[in-house]
Structures are given as structure tokens and as C-alpha cells.
Amino acid sequence: MLAKSIQSLTEGEDDTVALMATVACEVHHSDDRFDWTGFYRVTAPEMLKIGPYQGGHGCLQIPFSRGVCGAAARTGNVQLVADVDAFPGHIACATSTRSELVLPVLNADGDLIAVFDIDSDQPDAFSESDAEALKAILTDVFARS
DSSP states (O other), X not given: OHHHHHHHHHTTOOOHHHHHHHHHHHHHTTOTTOSEEEEEEEEETTEXXXXXXXXXXXXXXXXXXXXXXXXXHHHOSOEEESOGGGSTTOOOSSTTOOEEEEEEEEOTTSOEEEXXXXXXXXXXXXXXXXXXXXXXXXXXXXXXX
């Protein structure tokens, strides 16, 4: 349902910021577990800056060397964190965050353009199936040729 809705809303759009804003909004409002939902864009070598998001304030910039978002950007791997307090170097942009899911966002050329970050105030809020479903949505929206 969510994937079809996002596909329909983003069809024909090629502006990355517009796509990010739409995805962040739709995903955020799709599930009560999601407290903060948004993008950190690659804006310089080894640096992420806040992009379109839903929820309270986010960190303005995150180096690839720090936090869950940095780990996703640095490694290119999905980060599924059941307890953020147990994650070495976690950056607490919001003290209410208990668990986090961060996915790398690639363009059609396979270049990292952002990470997609979802925070929850519930511990262990995310599953592998959440990660797979969101990965498919991100691939559909940002890696279309």
C-alpha cells in the first residue's frame, strides 16, 4: 500500500528534494512507530546535511565518521539498531529516540546521495522486513533510470 502510494505520488518527478520531501512525509505518517523520518543528504566528501524530514528538529550535519547515519553512509549498509544507547558513537539528536533504522540512498548511477533515517521512541521498533520494504521504495524512487 505505502509503496504504491509513493510510486503514484512521485511518478514523473525528477527533482531529488521534492522526491525526498514526499517520501519522508508519506513514510512518517504511515506508521505510529515513526517519531522522526527524514533524509540526510551527501553535500560534501564524508559529510551529511539535513534534508527534508518530518518530526522534531534533526542534527544539521553528521560526518560519515559518527553515529548511525554516518555508519550507513560510510559502509553502504542498512543500519538496524534495536537500542541506540548500545550503538557506539550514537548521536542523540533527540533524547527520546530508542531505536533507529537508516538506509543508504543511491541514485541510478549507484552513487550515495543520502541516507534515509527513521527514529522511534520505542525500543526494537524495526524489523528486517521494514528495512526490505523501505529499501525497495527508495530504489524505486531514487534509482529509476
